[in-house]
Amino acid sequence: DTEVTQTPKHLVMGMTNKKSLKCEQHMGHRAMYWYKQKAKKPPELMFVYSYEKLSINESVPSRFSPECPNSSLLNLHLHALQPEDSALYLCASSQLLGETQYFGPGTRLLVL
């Protein structure tokens, strides 16, 4: 089983809203990742957690705030986003940092 789940599937939010994206895996993976993907572009890494600790922040604006409450769960808190933040947000996990990553279906975010 290589399933990573993400909720919600779609999200529309205004620039003053606060919302959260959720990612879950039950494969016992200890590394989890957030990516952003714009249309017809490759995924861009945002954050990496390893053993529930933030390992990598790719200079992401503070309006994106990740959280890893436990080894199975990864959240991305959104606040005061801009229309250019509209994209597909992908979560991935791997057994350990650097190993093969398995992606969730993504959350399609639209910021109005």
Add this chain to the structure above:
Amino acid sequence: DQQVKQNSPSLSVQEGRISILNCDYTNSMFDYFLWYKKYPAEGPTFLISISSIKDKNEDGRFTVFLNKSAKHLSLHIVPSQPGDSAVYFCAARGSWGKLQFGAGTQVVVTP
């Protein structure tokens, strides 16, 4: 700087024939390479990988070839099927385990 390049944005192939997707990289420190397949509005699905110590890895209809001296990677799909129509990304693992993705190749398999 783009360290992983897929120079063909699209590929059209007839059902039953071979699809060959190419990927070039510039960083000789990459030690692990992966191919992902992506349907619209879905997350990438892992297909196949290869370590830099190997030159070939096969899994069913999918074979990945690695030419380290040329810094070139290719994915062969044979025979191609209509369900293979998707965008294919190659990715390379660099420092801190971070993946660098190519821009993707849109494959269309025609009947």
